[in-house]
Amino acid sequence: MSLFESLKAGCSEEWRQYIEHDFVRQLGQGTLPKECFQHYLKQDYLFLIQFSRAWGLAIYKSDDLDSMRYAQSGLNAMLDTEIGMHVQYCRDWGIDEKTLNHLPEAAATVAYTRYVLDTGMAGDLLDLHVTLAPCILGYAEIAQWLAAQPDTVREGNPYNDWIEMYLSEEYREVAQTELELLEKLGADLPEPRLRQLQNRFRTATRMEVSFWQMGLDLTE
């Protein structure tokens, strides 16, 4: 079994709660309240800033140039493209940049991002990628799950852009490259190490569940 399959198998219930979360379902059906999506978008902006720090950490944790350059491309994508696109997307949803720059981080945002950063710091590069996986690989899986659901609405769904972004060939490639790195770093692990990574992946997944829930509950 691949590492990623084994990580998901170690928390199948939590993984399902994450992938099929009510926030995701309502988004797919186009019934998610606008303010929930806006709240999610705002916190996701803060998330991306911490995510950029995680790529910085991955560079620090690298011990060869190939490994550094992989993290560099993740960082550059974030700082040169993703954050700008997110700011534009937020603007389309009526959230201006000034608002973004003065937002307090919700506890759920702090929980997932700092869990990644602290676990990645305490562990090694593999721990960092294992805790990032629910985000990078999970979003690709969520988009595919949504696309396969009969009650997902594409046309006229105000959230269809979001679904398309994570269904796109471009995003699939990002996820595929990350998956390959994960599998390379995580080949042939001894059992206790695998269990440790499963625990960390489960906690990271639970923090993602809590991030969706924050969107639904509008928690700050």
Next chain:
Amino acid sequence: MSLFESLKAGCSEEWRQYIEHDFVRQLGQGTLPKECFQHYLKQDYLFLIQFSRAWGLAIYKSDDLDSMRYAQSGLNAMLDTEIGMHVQYCRDWGIDEKTLNHLPEAAATVAYTRYVLDTGMAGDLLDLHVTLAPCILGYAEIAQWLAAQPDTVREGNPYNDWIEMYLSEEYREVAQTELELLEKLGADLPEPRLRQLQNRFRTATRMEVSFWQMGLDLTE
């Protein structure tokens, strides 16, 4: 103004929400549902483990023996006394050690603890102590605030032990020593540094608010 006063003044509303939180009020009045207190106790056990890691980080971050020995005494208090006392206290409330060892961390627990660890790692020893302050110094203030409230019930209140612990001379000394260290590390800071620390203290305080709320809501 002392650093601690200045940190509190930078988030007076959040600080009040923390000190006078409904969880605290109900605990003082003896009306807090038992399961809320038990949930808090369980998560507090997981909190103490991460708190011990924070003392380890403080040792790593020290650049002289005095500074290391201060953190060492915090660590030893935690690992040799506090955690054992907490396990015993949990047992008194019907929570056995095996349960404690298999608990998943609530998002609110992850949020505060990893915020401390990550901010302490990214910043210096002062940042670490500033983010620990809402916990170490806040609990002393909470106990004193409770003791001063007319509707606080002491006799017959099942939570009176908890109040007494944080009112005790012993705990006051712990808090006083921590306060002195904080003031020493934080004397005469330039304005931008003070603002940065105020932001970090505010976020840490907000994470403490979210920790109390988790107790009330029984969130996992």
Next chain:
Amino acid sequence: MSLFESLKAGCSEEWRQYIEHDFVRQLGQGTLPKECFQHYLKQDYLFLIQFSRAWGLAIYKSDDLDSMRYAQSGLNAMLDTEIGMHVQYCRDWGIDEKTLNHLPEAAATVAYTRYVLDTGMAGDLLDLHVTLAPCILGYAEIAQWLAAQPDTVREGNPYNDWIEMYLSEEYREVAQTELELLEKLGADLPEPRLRQLQNRFRTATRMEVSFWQMGLDLTE
């Protein structure tokens, strides 16, 4: 007094030993043995890899996008340009890339690079920049010192390219931008913090002295 002036004033003797080191003098006079320069170039390659990790650390240590983007541009300069130019320069001096990829790090290389990384990790972003300063700002000063020495030979000196690189307008701008950041992060520091930074800067400078000495002694 600016922070950088104050850091240099705190170790004027060590700073002079660094700027006016025999390795530097002989390089300026064109009398440095070729194998010493080659040894320096080889270790400098390993140095650049660790230096890239330091930019990754600076990204991790940033708490806003401006700060991250500054470190990102340092990182990109390193990974996209500097290391490639260094590999080419090494080739011109008869050192092929395969050799570079199998070099053991000399103790002096480990000493300076890991001092930067560990001090930067234990301290905050300012500590990181203070320990990088002897390298980034020192090389600009060395080139200018060399250019001002009557016994420096420019024409026909096999090391003139090296001198020109660090005398260039382009490098001056890199150093100037770094200096401005250092002064911004280090404005109005309280006395004990300044003394701590002076100690760290002095050790970093001493490690740079030891790096030159390694070149002269051909130590591995």
Next chain:
Amino acid sequence: MSLFESLKAGCSEEWRQYIEHDFVRQLGQGTLPKECFQHYLKQDYLFLIQFSRAWGLAIYKSDDLDSMRYAQSGLNAMLDTEIGMHVQYCRDWGIDEKTLNHLPEAAATVAYTRYVLDTGMAGDLLDLHVTLAPCILGYAEIAQWLAAQPDTVREGNPYNDWIEMYLSEEYREVAQTELELLEKLGADLPEPRLRQLQNRFRTATRMEVSFWQMGLDLTE
């Protein structure tokens, strides 16, 4: 093959250079110049301070109480006993505490200690223990090697105390416990991880060689 055997096999030549270094031989024969031993003792004091930070790091890197408590006992041994004994031992050799507190760290001291701390931070708990192993396990092996050499002088050798300390039952137990932890953390590693650890162990061993050489050369 056990991990430790495999680490040594990956750098048998460097390991021999370390265990059988001239500093060690001359110490065993009682011919080591007094000032070399004094210089070593002084730098070893600075080494112990950084070593204590490494135990703090091990606590931070722990994810359960057993693991924390092992590092705590290493830390307490250092701060409560070892450093005090070392100060006393230095005094016996004519080096007073005030001198110790004002020593600049030699490059070789910085190189080994910061290599441990940075590699331990970038990697996980196993990387930290692998880079500590040349020190903790190597000193036991050095004492045993010395005891087995025909030209080692015990009676009347001014350095016999040093040999006895690392030959003692007490020290053997420290080394044995560390070895068991190393083997537990390092069981059944995949090949690429083993090679990575071998590289790190080799560099750490080379830094130990450079530490002995600093003693012989009186380098600062």
